Amino acid sequence: MAxxxxxxxxxxxxxxxxxxxxxxxxxxxxxxLVDLSQIGGIIMKGTTxxxxxxxxxxxxxxxxxxxxxxxxxxxxxxxxxxxHIYPQVKDIPTNMIVNVSGSSPDDYAECAARINELENIPAxxxxxxxxxxxxxxxxxxxxTEGASQVVKAVREAYDKTLIVKLSPNVTNIADxxxxxxxxxxxxxxxxxxxxxxxxxxxxxxxxxxxxxGGLSGPAVKPVAVRCVWQVAHAVQIPVIxxxxxxxxxxxxxxxxxxxxxxxxxxxxxxxxxISVKVAQGISDWLDRHGSKSLxxxxxxx
Amino acid sequence: MGNMKQCKDLKIVAVERPNxxxxxxxxxxxxxxxxxxxxxxxxxxxxxxxxTFLRRPISVNFVDEARNELWLLIQIVGEGTRHLSxxxxxxxxxxxxxxxxxxxxxxxxxxxxxxGGGVGIAPLLEYAKQLRKVGxxxxxxxxxxxxxxxxxxxxxxxxxxxxxxxxxxxxxEKGFVTNHSILSPLGESEGAFxxxxxxPKPMMMAVARWAKEHQVRCEVSLENLMACGLGAxxxxxxxxxxxxxxVCKEGPVFDIEELTWA
Numbered sequence: 001m002a003x004x005x006x007x008x009x010x011x012x013x014x015x016x017x018x019x020x021x022x023x024x025x026x027x028x029x030x031x032x033l034v035d036l037s038q039i040g041g042i043i044m045k046g047t048t049x050x051x052x053x054x055x056x057x058x059x060x061x062x063x064x065x066x067x068x069x070x071x072x073x074x075x076x077x078x079x080x081x082x083x084h085i086y087p088q089v090k091d092i093p094t095n096m097i098v099n100v101s102g103s104s105p106d107d108y109a110e111c112a113a114r115i116n117e118l119e120n121i122p123a124x125x126x127x128x129x130x131x132x133x134x135x136x137x138x139x140x141x142x143x144t145e146g147a148s149q150v151v152k153a154v155r156e157a158y159d160k161t162l163i164v165k166l167s168p169n170v171t172n173i174a175d176x177x178x179x180x181x182x183x184x185x186x187x188x189x190x191x192x193x194x195x196x197x198x199x200x201x202x203x204x205x206x207x208x209x210x211x212x213g214g215l216s217g218p219a220v221k222p223v224a225v226r227c228v229w230q231v232a233h234a235v236q237i238p239v240i241x242x243x244x245x246x247x248x249x250x251x252x253x254x255x256x257x258x259x260x261x262x263x264x265x266x267x268x269x270x271x272x273x274i275s276v277k278v279a280q281g282i283s284d285w286l287d288r289h290g291s292k293s294l295x296x297x298x299x300x301x
Numbered sequence: 302m303g304n305m306k307q308c309k310d311l312k313i314v315a316v317e318r319p320n321x322x323x324x325x326x327x328x329x330x331x332x333x334x335x336x337x338x339x340x341x342x343x344x345x346x347x348x349x350x351x352x353t354f355l356r357r358p359i360s361v362n363f364v365d366e367a368r369n370e371l372w373l374l375i376q377i378v379g380e381g382t383r384h385l386s387x388x389x390x391x392x393x394x395x396x397x398x399x400x401x402x403x404x405x406x407x408x409x410x411x412x413x414x415x416x417g418g419g420v421g422i423a424p425l426l427e428y429a430k431q432l433r434k435v436g437x438x439x440x441x442x443x444x445x446x447x448x449x450x451x452x453x454x455x456x457x458x459x460x461x462x463x464x465x466x467x468x469x470x471x472x473x474e475k476g477f478v479t480n481h482s483i484l485s486p487l488g489e490s491e492g493a494f495x496x497x498x499x500x501p502k503p504m505m506m507a508v509a510r511w512a513k514e515h516q517v518r519c520e521v522s523l524e525n526l527m528a529c530g531l532g533a534x535x536x537x538x539x540x541x542x543x544x545x546x547x548v549c550k551e552g553p554v555f556d557i558e559e560l561t562w563a
Contacts, residue, residue, distance in 0.1 A: 022535075023534055025532065029529075032305050032306045033307070033397075033531075045533075053545055054535065054538070057537075058525075059526075059535070060527075060537075062353065064351075064352060064354070066354060067354060067355060069528070069534070071536060074538070218354075269528045269529045269530075269534070270356065
C-alpha cells in the first residue's frame, strides 16, 4: 500500500487531500456522510474580523462543468467563531484550518491574531482575493505590493502555519507567489476561483446578484494545473493545488506539476465523500504504477 | 437509523408519466429507508448529462413504508430533469437525503389547509398522510393552469377533502387558489386552522398575504438555487428576520413571520 501521508509546512496529514474553504462548512455539516478523520485537513469557511451578511441572492449559477458563486464571505465574524464554532470543531480528528479574509491589512492581522490563540487550529489559509476597500476595491492578491503588504501584516501577528491562497485573475501568478514567499508565507494554495459571468437570456439579467462571480469546478482544472506548474517552479515553499479536482487522476496531474497536497472544493457538492474516495484512488494509482510513496511523483514535471 | 443523512444508490422500481411535463420515480433500497419528515427533499446526481453539473433538489412526494419506496414527482423544466425523466425501471439513482427541515409536526385534532400549485403539490401528499397518521385533519387546496396540470388527486382524496382551482376553469373553481370559496368557510373559524403552502412564489406570496390579513398561521416551502444541499456553501440563502439563512438546512419550510417578503 503506497504511503500517502503528507507533511506540509509543519502540518502532518493522513492524506494529501484537504477540503476547500467555502465548500465544506465547518466540517460538521458533512460528519454524517464521511469519516472526517480520513481527510488530510478541513479548511473552514472564510472568517473575517467583523460579521458579514454576504451578497444578495442569487449567489450561484450552474455552468458547463462547473458553477459560479458570489456568496460574499457571509460569516458571523472571528469572535463568534472563537466562542461558538471553535468549541464544536476543536476535537475533529484532522487539521482544522481557518480561512481568513479581510478588507485591510490591519483587519487580516487582527483576525489572524485571535485565531493564533486557538490551540487546536494549526494553520490559517489567507484569502488575498478580497477587494482592498482602501485602494478602490482592487483585490490585494492581484499585485505583488498588495499581496506582500497583507502577508507581512499577518506574519507579524500569526506564528503558526501560514498558507496563502492565490488568485488566478492576475497577469503573472508566479510573481505573486514569489512576493508572498518573501513576505513570510509557509505555503501557497492555488487557485482561487476565476472571475466569470452568466446571463439569463429570458429575463435579460445577469444570473448573479452582483453580476460577476467566481468560477469553479472541472472547467477550471487546466488553468489551475498550469498555475501550479508555474508557481512550483518559482518558489521553494510547498504548493497546495486546487481547481476542479473530481478524481484521483485529476489529483495526480497536480502532484506531477509540483503540488505536495491538494484541496477539493466544488466536488464535495457532487459527492460528499469525494475527499476520502480520491485519497483512496491516489493510493491505488501509486500501487498500480509501482510507486511506494506520493513523494515519488511530486514535481516530476 | 433515525433521520441521519445518507448518500447512496437507490433502485428505480417504477417510472410513471402522469403527463408530458412530469415523471414520477419510485425508488427503493435494500435497507429500510430512513425516517423522512414531510417537506424534506433529496439531492439527485444526474449522470450522463454533459450540460449539467450539480445535483438536482427534488422534494419527497411520498413514502410507502410497506413497500420501502420513496417517490419523487419531478417536473421536467430543463436538461437535468429531462435526463431524469428518461431513466428506466432497474436503473440506479444516487441520492443524498433526507435534507431540510420539513413541514411543522402535525398535532392531534388540528386542522391544516395544504395549499399547492404546480409541482408544489408534490410534498403535500406525504404531509397529508403524516397529518392523518397523528390525528390531524388535512384539507387540500390545489391549483393549476388546467385540469391536465393537477396530479395525484385520487391519492390526495385518501387523506382529506380536495378543493381545486384551474386558471382556465377546466376543473374545479376558475381562478387562483386565493380565489377559492373554501377559504371563507374555513376562515369563519379563524385561528382554528393553519396553512402549509408550496408552489410558485407568486402563489405563496398571495397565500401569505391572505393568511396575514386573516391572522392565520402559515408556512411556505421555498425553492432557492442550491449547490451543497447541506448548509455548508451558503449559496441558497433567503433573507429572514434573523439574517440570511440556508433554504437547504434551516428551510425549505419557513413560517411567513420569519420571512421579510411575506
